[in-house]
Amino acid sequence: MLPLFVAIPLGLGFLLPLLEEFRERSKLYAGAMILETGFLLALSLVKFGDKGIYRMGGWPPPIGINYVLDGLSSLIVVVISAIAFVTAIFSLTYMSEYRNLGKFYGLFSLMLAGMYGVALTGDVFNMYVYLEVAAISSYALVGFNRGPEEIEASFKYLVMGAVGSVFILLGIAMLYGSVGSLNIAEISVRVSEMADKSFILLSTALFIVGFGLKAAFVPFHSWLPDAHSSAPTPISAMLSGVLIKVLGIYALSRLLFNGLNLPELAPQVLTWVGAGSMFIGGMIALGQKDLKRLLAYSSVSQMGYITLGLGMGGVLISQGKPAIATLALIGGIFHLVNHATYKSLLFLFSGGVEKLYGTRDLSEISGITGLSPVSGAAGTVGTLSISGIPPFNGFWSKLVIVIAAIWGEMYPLAGIVLFTSAITLAYYLKVQKELFLGEVAERAGLPGKISPGLYLPLVILAICCIGLGLLYLPEFRGVVLKPAALALQEGSEYTKLVLGL
């Protein structure tokens, strides 16, 4: 069943642009996309919690390529499918005025294939190939509107992304040269037997730079606000919601935790890079006037929380505190899931707002709640979740990260997390004040109503935002998040699963 996750989107990704030769504007493409993502969502939910591997061509793991489904990758696959499904529903209405829809959905589908591949594969070079599949289609999607700004953003993203990919490939070459294998589990076994680890450290550094460029850690974040604010709205939601996480932080932590057995210093670097991204991204977001750019900078900041949680987990593992390490990893993964829901909610919301008001400038928009109560309520849930107000999901994941930092005696980090939460609250209060409250400005050409196709996805995501808070309860956490955290923490489980030792 595992290859279906890659095969279906890959096949549809090439089929839809071909169909466009016959029918240019049609709901057919959107319908196909909704069916595809819906099927994959159902499949990923059925598969959730399973463990197993798929051997490509029947070759046993260290020789052939294999797909691995464990606690973490099954969770990531569910996240990808869920966000893609909601986004596909949204684009049915939102994209209906655009031309070349066959190409749009084709590229969207290819991007999904790449992300599923990265999430599932157990081979380093195969991961690189899927990463490029997802990245190249996202470069093209960012420039889909073909205006000057979009093309410029796409080029900037492409240059940074290509440099990142080259660094990753060099890291893979270095790894193969010193270890002699490309299978992540086999690499893990051989690295633990190695005496001289200097080349491992070198390739770790290359991986951190390369995947850091993909995940927009702070010194490398300059492309993200341009790319994410220029892309068509459904793609912004996919990029900020899932792509930077799967291509960046998931792939990196899979390699560092499961493949390279946590090289020394790497978790510390991740922790501090995360803290830096969190703080600096938040500070820049504070001064933004464009809604989508504000959301994009906030993505940089929120990625920092995830990186911090995972890095802190690594540090605590090497300090020999496994229980608190699990908690920190749970915090990071929990925040990843939460951020995927509320950031895609907010990006889709910003698309609806742009359609309604014809602008994204915060100072020109007011009174959404009066104009469209449902989307106003959904947007409010999104902003409250991301700023960490108690009943919503964002609060619980930040709480887990702070508790882990305090129990792990890393007080400065706990301080930075709390301070950044305050900054986040500040800039989302600004959004609240500007957008939702106040009188509806008298503007010519206001269509007046948001169509149901645009606010239904928002409502689904808002319900998720409230419901996911339940994952904090130990019963749910033990079933959903703990297996994911243990998949990273217990490297030997992963090798056992793949190599069957």
Next chain:
Amino acid sequence: MFTYLLAFILFAVGLYSVINKRNLIKIIMGIIIMEHAVNAFLILIGYRLSGEAPIIEEGATVTEFVAAAVDPLPQALVITSIVIGLGVVALMVSLAVRIYQHYETFDITEIRKLRG
């Protein structure tokens, strides 16, 4: 060892060009140079002096083959990475053409509609 070093120097030249040049075409060239430096490095990893092409002939045992042949895996990787590189470069060049149509320049300091 010296040849490995040459691959790294080539990589550094490409990186310098990407970071320091203002012309879009030179940035694209820099990325191409970086990609090829990595490809050369991959090939060098699998290479051995007076190695043979990794094709098993009839009657040869596996141990003889392993002792004589070069490592075929990096070569397979390089072919894949060349194809990916081709796709990236094609996309990059077509975007550069589009940028030239919009702005009538290749200078990145003049292509700045997006702030910070």
